[in-house]
Amino acid sequence: MSEAQERAWSELAPRFVIAAPRDAAATSIRPGAAIDPHQVWGRHAPLIAEIGSGQGHAIVHAASGAPDTDFLAIEVFRAGLARTMLDAERAGVGNLRLVEANAPEVxxxxxxxxxxxxxxxxxxxxWHKKKHTKRRLVTAEFAETARTALRERGILRLATDWQDYALQxxxxxxxxxxFERAFEGDWAPRFDGRVLTAFERKGSRAGRDIRDLAYRRVA
Structure with a gap:
């Protein structure tokens, strides 16, 4: 990490990062380590989590624009989390927490x-190479994990610039x-709450269509 990111981790992590009990790996979560969101955020409010938050551009923007909602950034790369904390501190964001961990285990x-x-x-x-597609996150097993984590009528939002992954x-x-579709037609409209990030710009410059999806958790 850069010097600024190292400083962010040492000085800001106590405020932003959830110290999760680990299992065997450094980014694993010990079974039975559930948190109480009301205690972590200090209030009762809607809770939104982003998987693979990267450098935090999307979630910091969202958290700064929705102070009455709580946000959780889930990421395995510490440098990205450090950058997220720096931007959150600069924006005066107090409703964001981070966890350094594998998303399914969170x-x-x-x-x-x-x-x-x-x-x-x-x-x-x-994981666009055919021999690697089995490593993709969104599988039937992930769908079940997401269903359990979402409240009834909660929304799962997805976006990708790879057509075959969008179809999958x-x-x-x-x-x-x-789950049921929360959109009509082939694809969901672009989610207004998603700030334009480097990933989306890169996909667009490469001529790839950005595909959005949204699904509602039902009983």
Missing amino acids: LQHLLPAASLDELWVFFPDP MRDVLDEADG
Whole structure:
């Protein structure tokens, strides 16, 4: 990390980062380590989590524009979390927390069931080589994990610039128990709450269409 990122981690992490009990790996979550969101954020408010928050551009922008909502950034790369804290401090954001961990384990072990109002998966690693596609995040198993973490009527929002991954996401969630489409037609309209990030610009410059999806958690 840069010197500024090292400073952010040492000085800002106590305020922003949730110290999650670990399992075997450095980014794992110990089963049974569930937090109480009301205690962590110090209030009762809607809760939105972003998986793969990167450098935090989307979630810091969202948190600064919605002070009555709580936000959780989930990321495995410490440098990205450090940059997120720097930007959050600069923006005066107090409703954002971060966790350095594998996303499925956060949903399974750290967050209580039905605690999320929204879950965001924006531009996840496409693993575009055929031999690597099995590593993609959005699978039937992930859909079940997301369903458990979302409250009833909660929303799962996704976006990608890889057409075959967009089709896979749509197929998986169309077939998943406990979800229904929150859009009409082939694709959801672009989510207004998603700030334009470097990933989206890169995809657009490469001539790739940006695909949005939104699914509602149902009983």
